[in-house]
Amino acid sequence: MKQFHLGWAFFIEQIKWASWFYSIIIVLTIGTTIANHWGFLDNLDISNNTSTIFMLIIGLLYSYGFLDYYYKLGISRKKFFKAALFASVLLSIILALAMITMIVLFETLVPALGFAVPWTDPLIGGGVLSFIQSIADYSVAHFFYLLLGWFMGLGFYRFRWKIGLLFILISFPFFGISALLQDKADIAHTIKFFTVNPQIISIGPYLIFFIMIAILIVCNYRLTKDAPIRL
Amino acid sequence: MSYSIEVNGLTVHYKNFKALDQLNFKLSPGKIHGILGRNGAGKTTLLTYLASFHKAKHGTIVIDGEDPFENERILQGTSFIYEKDNTYDYDKIDKIIKGMLYFRPYFDEAYARELVKRFKIPTNKSADQLSKGQYSALQVAIGLASRTPLTIFDEAYLGMDAPARELFYKEILLEQERHPRTILFSTHLVSEMEYLFDEVLIIDNGKVLLQETSEQLLEKGFSITGAKEDVEAFTKTLEVIYEEMLGGTKSVMVYGTLPKQEQREAVELDLEIGSLSINNLFIHLTKEEERT
Numbered sequence: 001m002k003q004f005h006l007g008w009a010f011f012i013e014q015i016k017w018a019s020w021f022y023s024i025i026i027v028l029t030i031g032t033t034i035a036n037h038w039g040f041l042d043n044l045d046i047s048n049n050t051s052t053i054f055m056l057i058i059g060l061l062y063s064y065g066f067l068d069y070y071y072k073l074g075i076s077r078k079k080f081f082k083a084a085l086f087a088s089v090l091l092s093i094i095l096a097l098a099m100i101t102m103i104v105l106f107e108t109l110v111p112a113l114g115f116a117v118p119w120t121d122p123l124i125g126g127g128v129l130s131f132i133q134s135i136a137d138y139s140v141a142h143f144f145y146l147l148l149g150w151f152m153g154l155g156f157y158r159f160r161w162k163i164g165l166l167f168i169l170i171s172f173p174f175f176g177i178s179a180l181l182q183d184k185a186d187i188a189h190t191i192k193f194f195t196v197n198p199q200i201i202s203i204g205p206y207l208i209f210f211i212m213i214a215i216l217i218v219c220n221y222r223l224t225k226d227a228p229i230r231l
Numbered sequence: 232m233s234y235s236i237e238v239n240g241l242t243v244h245y246k247n248f249k250a251l252d253q254l255n256f257k258l259s260p261g262k263i264h265g266i267l268g269r270n271g272a273g274k275t276t277l278l279t280y281l282a283s284f285h286k287a288k289h290g291t292i293v294i295d296g297e298d299p300f301e302n303e304r305i306l307q308g309t310s311f312i313y314e315k316d317n318t319y320d321y322d323k324i325d326k327i328i329k330g331m332l333y334f335r336p337y338f339d340e341a342y343a344r345e346l347v348k349r350f351k352i353p354t355n356k357s358a359d360q361l362s363k364g365q366y367s368a369l370q371v372a373i374g375l376a377s378r379t380p381l382t383i384f385d386e387a388y389l390g391m392d393a394p395a396r397e398l399f400y401k402e403i404l405l406e407q408e409r410h411p412r413t414i415l416f417s418t419h420l421v422s423e424m425e426y427l428f429d430e431v432l433i434i435d436n437g438k439v440l441l442q443e444t445s446e447q448l449l450e451k452g453f454s455i456t457g458a459k460e461d462v463e464a465f466t467k468t469l470e471v472i473y474e475e476m477l478g479g480t481k482s483v484m485v486y487g488t489l490p491k492q493e494q495r496e497a498v499e500l501d502l503e504i505g506s507l508s509i510n511n512l513f514i515h516l517t518k519e520e521e522r523t
Contacts, residue, residue, distance in 0.1 A: 001333045009333070070282075073334040074307040074379075225301075229284035231275070231313060 003079060007086035010066065012122045014058060014091050022052050022098055029102075029118070033110055036118040051099055051138070052145040055092070059149020063157035071229050085217070088146045096138030100131065115177070140209050141182065147216035148174055154223040157230070174212055181205040232337075233260040233413040234282060234295040234308065234381040241290035243276055243437075250276045252437040254290070258269055258430070260380075261411040263403065265423060265428035265445075265509070269517050272374035273437040274417045275313075278385050281415070282311040294381065305381075307336065312374035313385040317366040320358035324369065327358060335377040337410075346402065350395055355409035363390035371399050378410050385417045396423070403427055422510035431509060435517050445509065452507035456482040461500045484511055 001009075062084055070080050100123070107124045110117050123134060148171055155167025236258040243251040251273045258264050261320045268274045280287055283306060292299060322330070324347065331338045347354060350368035358366060367390045374382055376490040388396050403414065404427065418424050431448050435498040445453070451471070455462055459481040466483055473484040484507055489497070497504055 005333070072305075072311065073331075074309065075334070076301045076303050076306050079303065080302055102479075226286050228286075229279075231279065 001075065003082060005084075006070070006075060006079065007083040007090075010070075010083050011087035011090050013066075014087060015094065017058070018054070018091065018095055018098075021051075022095075022102070025050060026102065029106065033106075033115050033118045037115045049118055051095055052141050055095070055142045055146040056149040058091075059088075059146040059151070060153040062150040063153045063224075067157070067224065067227065068229060077224050077227060084150070088150075089143060092142035092146065093135075093139045095142055096135045099138055100135050103134075104131070111123055137182075140206070140213075141178070144174075144178060144209060144213055144216070147213060147220060150220050151223075154220060154227065158223055158227050174216070177208065177212065181208055232308070232380045233360075233411055234305070235260040236381070236413065237291075237293040238281075239291045239293075241277075241280065241287055241292065243273075243280065243285075243287075243289070250437055251280075254434075254437075254439055256432060256439055256442050258413065258415070258432070260295075260413050261431040263407060263416065263427050265417055265421070265425065265431045266417045266434065267431060267509075267513050268417075268434035270419075270449050272347065272434045272517075274434055275385055277434065278311065278383050278415065279416055281381075282309055282383055284311070307334075308380040309383070310335070310374050310377045310379040310381070311383045311385065312370050312387040314387065314389045315370060317361060317363075320366075323357050324352060324354045324361075327369070327373070329507045330372060333378065335379060337378035339376045339378060341439035343372055346372035346375060349398060364392055368395050368399075375402055375406055378406075378412065381413045381415070383415045383417075385454045386419065388418075388420070396420075400424065400427055421513050422508060424511040425436065428509065433513060433516065440516060444485075448512060449506060450488060450510055452484060452512045454482060454484050454488050454505040454507055455497065455502050456480065456505065459499065461502055462501075465497060465500060465502060473511070484515060486512070487517070 052097055061145055066084065067077070070083075071077065075083075103123050107117050107122050123130065131192075152164070152167045155170075157166030159167075237255050238256050238290065240373065241251055241254040242249065254277065266274050266278065266462070279285055280292060281294070281299075283292075283301070286300050294302075294305050294309075297305060299309070311452070320327075328340060328343050328347070332340060346356075347369065350365070350372060352361065352365050352369050352372070357370065361369065367388060371384070371387050371391070374384060378467045388399060391399065400423075406412075407414065416424060416427065428445050430442070430444050441448070455466060457465075457480065459479050462481040462483055466485060469485045471483045472486045475482050489504065494504060
């Protein structure tokens, strides 16, 4: 199987799972909106947590599910890694687009039907730039969490549960830094200790994210390239 | 197309346990090789190394002239069929068969469908709904139809009933005629499958105990039956691997060859000379090893 076809097949498989996930999210959001309208729930502060957790779980399955499956069909570890990286980047972007489209549609349709949008910080108020930035933010966060899940899954797959637990411990700083970076006001305040340059303040969090992503890609490649395949 | 295999000094440790100890052997291409050994002898470990599931740290493995580890060509041409758990395999049988076309260049879809039909595997079900035997039969059908130059069956028949196993063995022989490839069989059903083997490799405690063609191996043993005293006298200097008594009649299994002269002497003594099966030799050779 050619590299591109493998990556595409891998992506399509995950998109099928993602479509189930998004269907459930849509139903839940509609339910929340109705519950909110009838006063059962307070305003819902929507975040990208649900989709990042979905990506984390997908990442956890990369070794136990996909590496194992594809290797036993004659695909080398290196070829799998390249396909997985391609599929995960594409999945992160497509899911970010889907998430943002869903939010925008919701924010447009729900008020027209006489309901209140169940979150406080509407996206459509921010204009096109805010829309593009949200897609970029979601894509980076999705990709990061998928890589982190992949990293932890590899720890368990390669070294079994004892050392696997260590990989969870190693992941904690990554989770912590990511949570900090996603709180824009907080991180801007922290960066101001070092510089007042507005460009650095706005680019800084992305830069740190990309460094962490690069570290995770290198680690995942190193762990995959000679991973023992389990029976 | 078929791959040759050459293993030199392969040693595998699991913590303090030596699973494989300095294995050296060659397997000729286009043959059916029986990989035999008792439980824990190291058969599956060896097969997983041949399929490059692990990287050989001590010793070398050469398949079709190349190092197989992360070798795209060799991996694409290697199938490893073993007893799999189907609990989480939700794909429909039809999709599984179609999917193989993307991964195995020599996969024959029509043949796979024919086998699935003959094994009576319901194609409208998903894999997790199949019984253990049906799922094993599906794996076997895919393994046969993949026509990979190196096909490894590690106890692949588990759960399959006798008629299904019979069909499997028949198809192996037919396929080997139509599309010769290197087939490795690891099995405990030696008596049932020994007629399939062109060559036999016996592993015991992680070491190669014996490697012969089936004919050579069968020539290495014989049975002698007759009056107790005559049998005992005749076999005094021979390597007896098993003996049993029934009244005044004794039957022994001997490891080794019997020259023409001694064969004539046996006939003169009214002793009956019989042949041994690979299964007999395997049982008693590995038992002998256990005793020593």
